[in-house]
Amino acid sequence: MTDQVQTPSSNGAGADIDAVETTEWLEAVDAVVEHDGPDRARQILARAVQRAQLAGSGPIASITTPYVNTIPADREAQLPGDPLLERRVRSIVRWNAMAMVVRANKLSSELGGHIASFQSLATLYEVGFNHFWHAPSDEHGGDLVYFQGHSSPGNYARAYLEGRLTEQQLDGFRREVSTPDGLSSYPHPWLMPEFWQFPTVSLGIGAITSIYQARFMKYLHARAIAETEGRKVWAFIGDGEVDEPETMGSIGMAGREHLDNLIWVVNCNLQRLDGPVRGNGKIIQELEADFRGAGWNVIKVIWGTRWDPLLAEDHDGRLVKVMEECVDGEYQTYKSRDGAYVREYFFGKDPVLLERVAHMSDDDIWLLNRGGLDQQKVYAAYHEAVRHTGQPTVILAKTIKGYGMGVSGEGQMITHQAKKMTEDALLAFRDRFELPLSDEQVRAAEYYKPPDDSPEMEFLRECRAKLGGSIPVRRMKAEPLEVPGLDAFKGQLEGSGEREISTTMAFVRVLAALLRDKKLGRHIVPVVPDESRTFGMEGMFRQIGIYSPVGQLYQPQDSEQLMFYKEDKHGQILEEGITEAGSTSSFIAAGTSYSTHGVPMIPFFIYYSMFGYQRVGDLVWAAADSRTRGFMLGGTAGRTTLNGEGLQHEDGHSHVLFSVVPSCRAYDPTFGYEVAVIIQDGLRRMVAEQEDVFYYITLLNENYQHPAMPDGAQEGILRGMYLLRPSSRDGGPRVQLLGSGAILNEVLAAAELLESDFGVAADVWSATSFTELRRDGIEIERWNMLHPLEEPRRAYVTEQLEGRDGPVVASTDYIRTFADQVRQWVPGRYRVLGTDGFGRSDFRRGLRRFFEVDRHYVAVAALKELADDGTIEPQRVVDAIERYEINADAPMPTTV
Ligand SMILES: Cc1ncc(C[n+]2csc(CCOP(=O)(O)OP(=O)(O)O)c2C)c(N)n1
Numbered sequence: 001m002t003d004q005v006q007t008p009s010s011n012g013a014g015a016d017i018d019a020v021e022t023t024e025w026l027e028a029v030d031a032v033v034e035h036d037g038p039d040r041a042r043q044i045l046a047r048a049v050q051r052a053q054l055a056g057s058g059p060i061a062s063i064t065t066p067y068v069n070t071i072p073a074d075r076e077a078q079l080p081g082d083p084l085l086e087r088r089v090r091s092i093v094r095w096n097a098m099a100m101v102v103r104a105n106k107l108s109s110e111l112g113g114h115i116a117s118f119q120s121l122a123t124l125y126e127v128g129f130n131h132f133w134h135a136p137s138d139e140h141g142g143d144l145v146y147f148q149g150h151s152s153p154g155n156y157a158r159a160y161l162e163g164r165l166t167e168q169q170l171d172g173f174r175r176e177v178s179t180p181d182g183l184s185s186y187p188h189p190w191l192m193p194e195f196w197q198f199p200t201v202s203l204g205i206g207a208i209t210s211i212y213q214a215r216f217m218k219y220l221h222a223r224a225i226a227e228t229e230g231r232k233v234w235a236f237i238g239d240g241e242v243d244e245p246e247t248m249g250s251i252g253m254a255g256r257e258h259l260d261n262l263i264w265v266v267n268c269n270l271q272r273l274d275g276p277v278r279g280n281g282k283i284i285q286e287l288e289a290d291f292r293g294a295g296w297n298v299i300k301v302i303w304g305t306r307w308d309p310l311l312a313e314d315h316d317g318r319l320v321k322v323m324e325e326c327v328d329g330e331y332q333t334y335k336s337r338d339g340a341y342v343r344e345y346f347f348g349k350d351p352v353l354l355e356r357v358a359h360m361s362d363d364d365i366w367l368l369n370r371g372g373l374d375q376q377k378v379y380a381a382y383h384e385a386v387r388h389t390g391q392p393t394v395i396l397a398k399t400i401k402g403y404g405m406g407v408s409g410e411g412q413m414i415t416h417q418a419k420k421m422t423e424d425a426l427l428a429f430r431d432r433f434e435l436p437l438s439d440e441q442v443r444a445a446e447y448y449k450p451p452d453d454s455p456e457m458e459f460l461r462e463c464r465a466k467l468g469g470s471i472p473v474r475r476m477k478a479e480p481l482e483v484p485g486l487d488a489f490k491g492q493l494e495g496s497g498e499r500e501i502s503t504t505m506a507f508v509r510v511l512a513a514l515l516r517d518k519k520l521g522r523h524i525v526p527v528v529p530d531e532s533r534t535f536g537m538e539g540m541f542r543q544i545g546i547y548s549p550v551g552q553l554y555q556p557q558d559s560e561q562l563m564f565y566k567e568d569k570h571g572q573i574l575e576e577g578i579t580e581a582g583s584t585s586s587f588i589a590a591g592t593s594y595s596t597h598g599v600p601m602i603p604f605f606i607y608y609s610m611f612g613y614q615r616v617g618d619l620v621w622a623a624a625d626s627r628t629r630g631f632m633l634g635g636t637a638g639r640t641t642l643n644g645e646g647l648q649h650e651d652g653h654s655h656v657l658f659s660v661v662p663s664c665r666a667y668d669p670t671f672g673y674e675v676a677v678i679i680q681d682g683l684r685r686m687v688a689e690q691e692d693v694f695y696y697i698t699l700l701n702e703n704y705q706h707p708a709m710p711d712g713a714q715e716g717i718l719r720g721m722y723l724l725r726p727s728s729r730d731g732g733p734r735v736q737l738l739g740s741g742a743i744l745n746e747v748l749a750a751a752e753l754l755e756s757d758f759g760v761a762a763d764v765w766s767a768t769s770f771t772e773l774r775r776d777g778i779e780i781e782r783w784n785m786l787h788p789l790e791e792p793r794r795a796y797v798t799e800q801l802e803g804r805d806g807p808v809v810a811s812t813d814y815i816r817t818f819a820d821q822v823r824q825w826v827p828g829r830y831r832v833l834g835t836d837g838f839g840r841s842d843f844r845r846g847l848r849r850f851f852e853v854d855r856h857y858v859a860v861a862a863l864k865e866l867a868d869d870g871t872i873e874p875q876r877v878v879d880a881i882e883r884y885e886i887n888a889d890a891p892m893p894t895t896v
């Protein structure tokens with residue numbers, strides 16, 4: 001077998017080694033066409049092509065190959081060592097994984113867990129653990145394995161054998177609150193930060209993030225930031241999971257970027273949760289076409305070693321024909337029955353085949369195994385996959401869901417959720433996998449670990465020692481980087497003077513300053529889904545380059561210009577094209593680089609705020625679970641600020657959505673100095689202090705003048721509010737006005753109206769983060785509840801507003817829920833204005849009036865609160881409504 005596997009080109013192009021022979025063949029084709037017509041020629045050629053493919057030619061003018069293993073039996077690399085010993089170790093892992101779930105559910109069925117999925121995967125995992133997957137060590141940076149989420153019992157069972165987990169911990173599976181070292185249900189770095197690296201259980205998330213991880217490793221290498229060559233990304237994906245758009249949506253990128261450091265293993269156990277994945281078709285053939293079309297190297301591992309003699313004898317193609325005719329629904333049913341059934345309903349489809357297996361007993365037929373459950377076949381596939389160059393590889397491995405569960409689930413429709421095994425099934429499991437357990441031990445589902453000096457344990461230890469230690473293992477911190485002080489952003493702190501700029505422009509300047517920073521600059525990763533020009537970042541194309549694995553093979557149309565579109569092998573920008581899901585995956589890869597690669601990288605992922613959480617919420621959740629550090633920037637945010645774009649673009653709720661993510665710090669700044677303070681502090685927390693948080697910052701495209709930072713504002717900016725402009729008026733009615741984002745300018749204008757038109761003093765506060773204020777509030781409230789005899793603490797909002805006269809009114813460009821978050825800590829009356837309803841297009845002024853968040857509404861709201869307080873006459877509110885020409889009977893914006 002050759003070391004480097006090349007996919008034969010599909011049209012057979014290349015040097016002709018025997019032109020005379022070729023001519024003879026072509027003449028023969030011509031003759032058939034002439035005598036019997038083109039249909040007959042196609043028939044013969046199709047047969048000839050199939051014959052060649054069966055001999056291992058690979059695809060020829062067709063995107064799929066016959067329903068047999070891609071690697072012919074005589075070209076397989078051989079599994080080293082003692083196959084029986086390896087099987088024994090695997091059987092023990094199988095047992096313990098099953099026992100964990102059975103034991104947890106003996107306690108209570110409330111805890112749940114899955115047995116069937118791992119039993120179908122065990123061989124695929126164990127061959128990897130024993131022979132392929134490197135742990136990070138001095139010699140190797142470590143492979144990254146995205147394990148199938150709901151197969152976690154298999155990982156725990158192996159960690160137990162490796163001495164990483166105790167029996168007590170296994171018994172704490174899914175009991176993280178009541179047991180000291182409980183094990184998380186699924187892979188969650190948040191919950192087990194030294195063990196799990198990648199959250200995968202939301203189906204599709206592991207798939208897409210693994211692709212962008214592989215790409216990020218190439219990027220780090222190209223930029224000479226980390227040595228990632230030789231490291232592989234492996235991802236285990238369910239055959240049902242491929243229906244998720246996140247799973248298949250980016251496979252084209254992996255092909256296009258030649259990610260030969262990426263290996264996917266699709267566990268084709270033919271079943272999902274409810275039933276068959278493709279009962280009426282064949283998932284393996286379908287995926288073969290999809291992946292090959294996307295430029296992947298496809299290795300099908302369908303049949304086990306015991307089929308080899310039957311396939312070798314199949315000169316007339318009758319066996320392969322039946323294999324191809326059977327649909328997955330039938331294949332599932334076969335494995336839920338027995339050898340006699342397989343003889344009758346599979347081989348019985350062709351009397352000649354029945355004859356061929358006549359010498360085999362029903363038991364022999366039952367033992368005809370599937371490729372993904374055959375360690376030799378799996379080894380051969382992995383061996384080839386890790387050596388393949390120029391393309392990512394997908395291994396399509398056919399397995400059996402619930403393998404070994406017998407009557408309690410093997411190949412059965414219900415198997416996915418089976419958490420219990422009958423006593424008979426447990427005993428049969430023990431016998432089938434030859435485990436040295438007494439009936440008593442089996443009934444109690446006792447864990448089993450062979451003695452330390454047994455050949456099994458020695459084998460296990462040796463294998464992992466050779467590969468550098470145990471996996472999965474997660475690094476929690478890297479060497480911190482030095483973060484520039486606030487003075488690096490002097491331009492923003494001093495304000496814009498007469499110039500009108502947007503916070504997006506302010507941000508781009510902050511970013512430019514960071515890129516210039518000698519220490520931090522190269523660690524910055526701008527991630528953009530085709531919106532750089534929208535945000536005025538196109539100057540960076542030329543300056544730092546757009547990463548491309550092949551550089552730039554064309555002269556760009558704008559090459560004459562100073563800031564031309566520059567693609568570069570060492571480029572720094574990740575220009576992702578129009579994929580927020582892909583960009584978020586890059587954000588995760590970069591933002592967890594401190595852990596996976598030991599080098600902190602700082603992603604600045606900028607996108608249209610409406611196409612953020614709303615579009616890729618589950619990936620954001622995965623980012624948080626992964627302990628991603630970095631900045632997400634919701635550009636052109638606000639329901640009335642991105643004025644002309646209408647219902648689909650105008651975001652009035654992304655802040656509310658981000659407020660649900662515990663490790664996200666979300667801000668809605670108005671001025672350049674606020675942007676600078678927030679980003680500088682974010683860098684301090686994430687890069688210097690290595691806190692596992694990330695930031696969501698909304699940016700605006702509205703231009704206005706930015707003042708210099710008021711003295712002492714810094715703490716308030718970070719905690720969520722500060723007094724921006726106190727009224728100079730003493731005595732008389734007074735109000736406290738809060739605002740954020742672009743609406744803060746309306747609030748400032750409202751303060752002027754109140755003072756000039758109604759003689760009301762208004763203090764104006766910039767509320768940079770209602771979400772942070774709420775976090776502080778609930779924490780204080782909880783402390784006070786639990787410490788009833790102690791001096792009560794005060795929430796930051798209360799501390800700021802207490803002792804200041806008058807009701808409080810808040811207005812933002814977000815739905816009312818946003819500013820409402822702090823209601824219970826606001827002393828006195830609190831009225832919130834917001835942009836509830838669907839967005840629409842118009843001038844900003846019109847939109848702010850329509851959504852009732854503009855200066856006039858703020859003034860009216862403030863007067864109404866004063867009237868309700870008894871401070872002024874209600875007639876004054878009527879005056880204001882008239883004066884500002886407000887239609888009191890306009891419909892609610894939510895209803896139109
Ligand atoms: C996004 C998402 N939707 C639904 C689920 C619930 N779920 C967990 S496993 C599963 C079936 C998975 O089938 P498959 O991918 O074939 O994996 P198998 O267990 O067969 O290996 C479902 C629907 C989930 N975890 N994530």
Ligand SMILES: [Mg+2]
Nearest residue numbers: 239240271272
């Ligand atoms: Mg499945």
